[in-house]
Amino acid sequence: MEIVLKKTALYDKHVAMGAKMVSFAGYDMPVRYTTLIEEHMCVRESVGVFDVSHMGEFYVSGDGALGLLQRISSNDVSKLEINGAMYSCMPNHTGGIIDDLIIYRLADAEYMLVVNASNIEKDWEWINSHNTMGAIMADHSEQMSLLAVQGPKAAALLSKLTDVDLSAIEYYHFEKGRIAGIDDVIISATGYTGSGGFELYVDNKDAAKLWDAIFSVESDIEVLPAGLGARDTLRLEMGYCLYGNDIDDTTSPIEAGLSWITKFTHDFVNADGLKEQKEKGPLRRLVGFIMEEKGIPRSGYEVLDADNNVIGKVTSGTQSPMLGKGVGLAYVDVPHHKNGTPIKIQIRKKTLPATIARPPFVQLTKL
Amino acid sequence: MATPDNLKYTKEHEWISITDGIATIGITDHAQSELGEIVYVEIETVGEEIEKDEVFGTVEAVKTTSDLFMPLSGKVLEFNPDLDESEGDNPGLINEDPYGEGWIIKVEISNEDEIAELLSAEDYENLIS
Numbered sequence: 001m002e003i004v005l006k007k008t009a010l011y012d013k014h015v016a017m018g019a020k021m022v023s024f025a026g027y028d029m030p031v032r033y034t035t036l037i038e039e040h041m042c043v044r045e046s047v048g049v050f051d052v053s054h055m056g057e058f059y060v061s062g063d064g065a066l067g068l069l070q071r072i073s074s075n076d077v078s079k080l081e082i083n084g085a086m087y088s089c090m091p092n093h094t095g096g097i098i099d100d101l102i103i104y105r106l107a108d109a110e111y112m113l114v115v116n117a118s119n120i121e122k123d124w125e126w127i128n129s130h131n132t133m134g135a136i137m138a139d140h141s142e143q144m145s146l147l148a149v150q151g152p153k154a155a156a157l158l159s160k161l162t163d164v165d166l167s168a169i170e171y172y173h174f175e176k177g178r179i180a181g182i183d184d185v186i187i188s189a190t191g192y193t194g195s196g197g198f199e200l201y202v203d204n205k206d207a208a209k210l211w212d213a214i215f216s217v218e219s220d221i222e223v224l225p226a227g228l229g230a231r232d233t234l235r236l237e238m239g240y241c242l243y244g245n246d247i248d249d250t251t252s253p254i255e256a257g258l259s260w261i262t263k264f265t266h267d268f269v270n271a272d273g274l275k276e277q278k279e280k281g282p283l284r285r286l287v288g289f290i291m292e293e294k295g296i297p298r299s300g301y302e303v304l305d306a307d308n309n310v311i312g313k314v315t316s317g318t319q320s321p322m323l324g325k326g327v328g329l330a331y332v333d334v335p336h337h338k339n340g341t342p343i344k345i346q347i348r349k350k351t352l353p354a355t356i357a358r359p360p361f362v363q364l365t366k367l
Numbered sequence: 368m369a370t371p372d373n374l375k376y377t378k379e380h381e382w383i384s385i386t387d388g389i390a391t392i393g394i395t396d397h398a399q400s401e402l403g404e405i406v407y408v409e410i411e412t413v414g415e416e417i418e419k420d421e422v423f424g425t426v427e428a429v430k431t432t433s434d435l436f437m438p439l440s441g442k443v444l445e446f447n448p449d450l451d452e453s454e455g456d457n458p459g460l461i462n463e464d465p466y467g468e469g470w471i472i473k474v475e476i477s478n479e480d481e482i483a484e485l486l487s488a489e490d491y492e493n494l495i496s
Contacts (some may be wrong), residue, residue, distance in 0.1 A: 020400075036403050036429050229403065229430050294407060294452055296427045319406045319429050348409070348425065 008053035009145050009207040017225055024228055025117035027054040032227040039230035040321040043195050044364070047151040048226035049214055052199075053207065054117035056141040058124065061110040064133030069103060069111060071130050074253055074274070076263040080105045085172045085190055088261050089253050090126065091270045095277070096249040097256070099123050100241065102190060104174060112186075112201075114146075116243045130269070145207035147200045149214065150234075153221045154197030160217045162187070166198070180213035182206040192231060194238035194360060233318050236327060239288045239359020245299055246286060246315040246329050255282040255331065284312065285337035288359040289345070291326035295352040297345050303330045304344040304351055311336045314345065322362045332356070368495070369396045371466055375482070376491035377438045382466060383485060385476070390439055393470040394426065394461060397495045402428040405458045410435075410446040410472060417443060419481055423472065426461070439481045441474040 005028040014021065019030035030051065032039060042048045060068060069077040075088035082105050090098040099119040104112040115123045120141055128137060149158060155166040164177040164187060174188035179200065186201035202210050215223065232242070241247045241256060253262045254277045264275050291297065297317030305311045317328030328345075336343065339358050344351040370376070375383040380398035384391045399405065410424035417423050417437045424435040424446075447470050449455035461469035476482070486494070 031430075032403065233429060296407065296429075296432065298432055319427070321429070349411075 006054075008051055009204040010051045010053065010211055013208060013211050014051065014225070019225070019227060022228070025054055027117060029054060030225070030227040032229045033225045036227070036229040036233065037321045039224055039226035040233050042222060042224040043151045043193050043226055043230060043234055044322065044362075045151070046153045046222040047149060047157050047197070048193075048224050048230065049211070050148040050150065050226050050228075050231055051145070051211075052148050052231075053145040053204075055146050056115040056117060056120035056123065056139070057144045057146075057201070058113040058115065058127065059106075059110065059138040059140055060113060060127075060135050061107075061138075062134065062136040063109060064131070064135035065109050065111055067133040068127070068131050068135040069113075070266045071133075071268055072127055073103065074258070074262040074268055075103075076265045077103060077105075077111075078266065079263075082107060083173055083175065085174060085188060086261075087172070089247070089258060090123070091253060091262075091268065091274060092249060093270050093273075094249075095252045095270065095273055097243070097247045097251060097253060098126050098249070100243055100247060100258075104186070104188070106176075106186075112140075118244060143204055145202050145204050145210075147202065147207070147210060147214070148191055148193075148197065148231075149200060150191045150193040150197035150226075151195045157214070157217055157219060157221045157223060158187075158198060160219060161213055169198075180210050182210055185210070192240060193234040194240070194362070194364060195234070232316075233321055236316055236318050236329070237320050237322055237360060237362040239329065239361065241286070241329070242316060251286070251331070252277060252282065254278045255284055256286045281334065284331045284333050286315070286329055286331055287337050287356050288327065288329055288361060289343060289354045290323070290357045290361060291328075291345065292353040292355060294326075295345065295347045295350065296326045297328035297330075297347065297354070302346040303332050304346060305336055306342060306344075308344070308351065311343070320361055326354075327361045329359075368400065369466070370488045370492050372488045374466065374488065375438075375485035376488065377436070377486060378494055379436045379438070380495075381436070381438050383438050385482065388476050388479070389444070390441065390474045390476055391470050392438060392472050392474060393465055394435070395491070396465045398433075399462050399465045399469070402426065402431060402433060404429050405461045407452065408450045408458045408461070408471065410443075410451075412443045413446050413472075415443055416477065417441070419478075426458075435471065437474070438485060439474060439476050439478070441477045443472050444475055445473040447471055
């Protein structure tokens with residue numbers, strides 16, 4: 001059976017820029033253009049531009065919108081102001097997570113939900129199945145492109161293309177405005193790299209124009225296209241969860257360290273179950289760790305205690321380009337989860353020492 | 368992507384150069400390009416007799432881990448010291464010069480009949496194209 005991969009509106013740009021393309025969540029996506037490390041460092045030091053148009057966008061509006069979102073969201077959407085964004089997750093009934101997402105409040109009773117590409121259909125069905133409030137739902141995933149312009153110099157670069165005061169947009173806030181001659185672009189101070197910058201939501205028909213404009217800015221700011229490879233190493237250095245690796249249908253937000261987006265100030269799916277888990281304390285916790293010797297942790301590797309008992313499993317791992325060391329995320333049994341605990345990672349035939357460390361693994365100076 | 372005519376290849380993306388019963392083995396230009404930046408090569412089989420198709424080591428790139436398979440049965444004589452973390456510690460040589468300084472191991476061939484099963488440069492080109 002041949003699977004036909006979807007293409008984003010920027011597919012031809014990626015190919016023309018020499019990207020190595022890979023299959024990801026049903027899309028043919030750029031994994032790197034030059035080298036992963038070069039792209040990674042460019043985001044940390046200057047600006048990198050990611051096409052993440054595979055992400056899904058649902059619009060939820062009308063009188064029932066807030067009621068529906070409060071039901072499905074672990075975070076308290078009633079606290080979200082217009083022009084604000086909120087990280088949240090959708091718990092299922094059995095202690096797991098349907099997906100993690102960002103909720104934008106576009107207007108009084110209009111929200112945009114940004115979900116993982118691999119979960120678009122599942123999320124759509126899940127949210128619809130809870131829509132007893134009569135909220136109006138629309139799936140814009142196929143019409144919207146998303147460019148993540150990330151790095152400490154992103155604002156300086158993008159300011160050449162817009163009159164919107166980018167420095168005035170606070171973290172997890174957005175403005176809708178004109179950029180590169182394109183109206184109504186959602187300019188959001190969010191991202192998945194930890195290096196600051198913006199995510200730009202734009203209609204497919206304008207995506208190539210925006211992409212070209214960003215790479216045509218006349219300035220001495222270094223800017224590179226960056227692929228999914230660098231996106232993964234950047235997010236891992238910050239310890240951000242990736243759905244499908246670190247969180248899934250079987251992991252709870254309490255276990256995953258997402259208590260900060262699980263607010264019992266409202267009634268949502270499995271709120272009682274999660275509240276009980278939080279009060280009793282989960283039996284396992286998602287933790288970060290840093291390798292003490294050369295070796296790269298990978299998803300699925302076993303975590304051992306000092307006596308070589310299996311106490312958990314790695315969910316994500318890589319070589320940190322900034323640290324030059326292996327870093328990862330793992331579920332470990334309580335009470336082995338505490339910061340500073342020496343552990344071992346089973347890497348093929350070797351057990352290599354590591355230390356539990358609270359992410360971010362890389363400390364970045366805020367500009 | 369380079370595929371020198373004077374070498375033999377495997378479908379596991381290794382190249383083999385044979386001189387006087389000794390095979391020098393590395394990974395192809397195509398393989399290093401697919402893997403991306405190589406940060407670590409683990410070879411702990413020096414001195415061992417290993418059968419064809421068995422794993423003799425591992426290459427770690429930032430993004431992925433890839434096992435290395437013996438293209439021919441034989442005894443592993445040497446691991447390229449320039450790649451070894453306890454010596455030269457420069458695994459990036461595999462990216463920079465996959466058919467030269469980035470060679471990985473040398474093997475004393477135990478069954479010369481297996482040589483006939485290796486791929487030519489043309490066969491390998493067809494495989495990856």
